[in-house]
Amino acid sequence: MSPGSVPLPSSPAPGREDEVRQSLRAVIDPELGDTIVDLGMVRAIGVTGGRVVVDVALTIAACPLRTQIEKDVRGRLEALDWVESVEIRIATMDAAERAAVMARARWKAREDAPETAIPATARVLAVASGKGGVGKSSVTVNLAVALAQRGLTVGVLDADIWGFSVPRLLGMEGEVEARKGKMVPLEKRVGAGMVRVLSMGFLADEEQAIMWRGLVLNRAVQQFLQDAHWGDLDYLLIDLPPGTGDVQMGLARLLPRTEMLVVTTPPLAAQKVAARAADMARKGYLRVAGVIENMSDFTCEHGTTYALFGTGGGARLAHGLGVPLIGSIPLHPDLAAAGDAGTPVAGGDGELASIFAELARMVAEEVAPLLETSSCSARLVERVEAAVASGDLEPG
Numbered sequence: 001m002s003p004g005s006v007p008l009p010s011s012p013a014p015g016r017e018d019e020v021r022q023s024l025r026a027v028i029d030p031e032l033g034d035t036i037v038d039l040g041m042v043r044a045i046g047v048t049g050g051r052v053v054v055d056v057a058l059t060i061a062a063c064p065l066r067t068q069i070e071k072d073v074r075g076r077l078e079a080l081d082w083v084e085s086v087e088i089r090i091a092t093m094d095a096a097e098r099a100a101v102m103a104r105a106r107w108k109a110r111e112d113a114p115e116t117a118i119p120a121t122a123r124v125l126a127v128a129s130g131k132g133g134v135g136k137s138s139v140t141v142n143l144a145v146a147l148a149q150r151g152l153t154v155g156v157l158d159a160d161i162w163g164f165s166v167p168r169l170l171g172m173e174g175e176v177e178a179r180k181g182k183m184v185p186l187e188k189r190v191g192a193g194m195v196r197v198l199s200m201g202f203l204a205d206e207e208q209a210i211m212w213r214g215l216v217l218n219r220a221v222q223q224f225l226q227d228a229h230w231g232d233l234d235y236l237l238i239d240l241p242p243g244t245g246d247v248q249m250g251l252a253r254l255l256p257r258t259e260m261l262v263v264t265t266p267p268l269a270a271q272k273v274a275a276r277a278a279d280m281a282r283k284g285y286l287r288v289a290g291v292i293e294n295m296s297d298f299t300c301e302h303g304t305t306y307a308l309f310g311t312g313g314g315a316r317l318a319h320g321l322g323v324p325l326i327g328s329i330p331l332h333p334d335l336a337a338a339g340d341a342g343t344p345v346a347g348g349d350g351e352l353a354s355i356f357a358e359l360a361r362m363v364a365e366e367v368a369p370l371l372e373t374s375s376c377s378a379r380l381v382e383r384v385e386a387a388v389a390s391g392d393l394e395p396g
C-alpha cells in the first residue's frame with residue numbers, strides 16, 4: 001500500500017505543517033548524514049488540530065534504522081507543545097526515489113566528508129555539553145570502558161586539544177608512535193574488549209606535538225581522524241572540549257554521521273546551555289542521540305539521598321530536544337577519586353560500575369546499536385558507488 005493512497009487529514013493549519021517540517025529537519029539519517037526532510041524521506045505531513053500524521057519513506061523495507069528514525073520523528077513532534085498525537089506511516093521508496101536519495105547522499109558525502117580513518121560501520125558518538133566541568137570526559141571514559149566490557153572495540157578521540165584529560169582518566173601514558181606516517185592510537189585491554197585512544201596528551205609536549213609531522217593544533221582533530229590507524233572499531237567516542245563551536249562544526253563536515261550525547265547537570269541554567277550545544281549540532285546537521293544527566297543526586301553514607309542541584313533536569317532537556325534520557329549518574333566522590341587515580345569506576349564492580357554498564361547497554365541496544373552492514377543504507381551507498389564506478393548507472 002502506498003501511503004499516498006490514504007487521504008491525509010485535511011489541514012486548516014498550514015503554519016503547523018511548516019512547524020512540523022521544521023522540527024523534522026532535526027531528524028538525521030545517521031548513515032546518509034542528512035536530514036530526512038532534505039533526503040526526501042518525508043512524503044507528506046497532515047495536521048488536524050493537535051493530531052499529526054507523517055508519511056515517511058525509507059530507502060529499503062528492512063532498514064535497520066527504522067525504529068530509530070521512528071523514535072526520532074515521534075520525539076521531535078511530541079516536543080511541540082500543541083501536538084496531542086502522532087501517527088507515523090512508514091513506506092518504502094520505489095527505485096526512482098531510492099536513486100534520487102542515494103544520489104543526494106553520495107553528493108553530500110563527496111562534498112562534505114573527506115576520507116577518514118574511521119571504519120564506515122563504526123558508530124560515532126561525540127560527548128558534548130554547553131558548559132565546562134559537567135563531566136563530559138568522565139562520562140566518555142567510563143562509557144568507553146563499559147562498552148569495551150561488552151567485548152567491543154572502542155576508540156576514544158580526545159578532542160579537547162588544549163585541556164586534554166582522557167589519558168589521566170584512563171590511567172594511560174606513553175607516546176604516539178608512527179606507522180607508515182600515521183599515528184597509532186595507544187591501546188588498553190578492558191575485559192573482553194579494547195579501548196584505543198588518541199589524545200594530545202600522548203604527543204609529549206606541545207612543541208614536540210607541533211613538530212610531529214607538522215601537526216597543526218587547530219587541525220589536530222582532523223588529523224586524529226584522518227592520519228591515524230584506528231583499525232576496526234565498533235564505536236568511536238569523541239570527548240569534546242567545553243562550549244559550543246568549532247569542533248562540532250568541524251565534525252559535521254569531516255564526519256557527518258557523528259551523533260551527539262549531550263551531558264547536563266540538573267539545574268535549569270545547565271540545561272539551557274546544553275540545549276544551545278544541541279542546537280549548534282543541529283545547525284551543523286549532527287543528530288542528537290540522547291541526553292545523559294550527571295551529578296544527579298548524592299547519597300550519603302547513611303543512605304539518605306540529596307538532590308543537591310534539583311531534580312528532573314536531564315528529563316526536561318531530553319523532552320525538549322525530543323530525544324531519550326539515556327541515564328542519570330549520581331554525584332559520587334568515588335567517581336572523581338577513580339578519575340584521579342586513572343582507574344575508571346566502570347571497570348570496577350560497585351554500584352557506579354553497574355550504572356555505567358546500564359548506560360552502555362542503553363547505548364548499544366537502544367540508542368545507537370551497531371548497524372548490520374548487510375542491509376543498511378551505508379552499504380547501499382557503497383553499492384551505488386560501485387555501480388557508478390563500473391558504468392552500470394548514470395551518476396545522479
Ligand SMILES: Nc1ncnc2c1ncn2[C@@H]1O[C@H](COP(=O)(O)OP(=O)(O)OP(=O)(O)O)[C@@H](O)[C@H]1O
Pocket residue numbers: 129131132133134135136137138139160163165240241242294295296329330331332333335336337339340
Ligand atoms: N558524577 C560525578 N560525581 C562526582 N564527581 C564528578 C562526577 N562527574 C564528574 N565529576 C568530577 O567533576 C570534575 C569535572 O569532570 P570532567 O573533567 O569529566 O568534566 P568535563 O565536562 O569534561 O570538563 P571540561 O569542560 O573541563 O572538559 C572532575 O573532577 C570529575 O572527577
Ligand SMILES: [Mg+2]
Pocket residue numbers: 136137138160165239240241242
Ligand atoms: Mg573534559
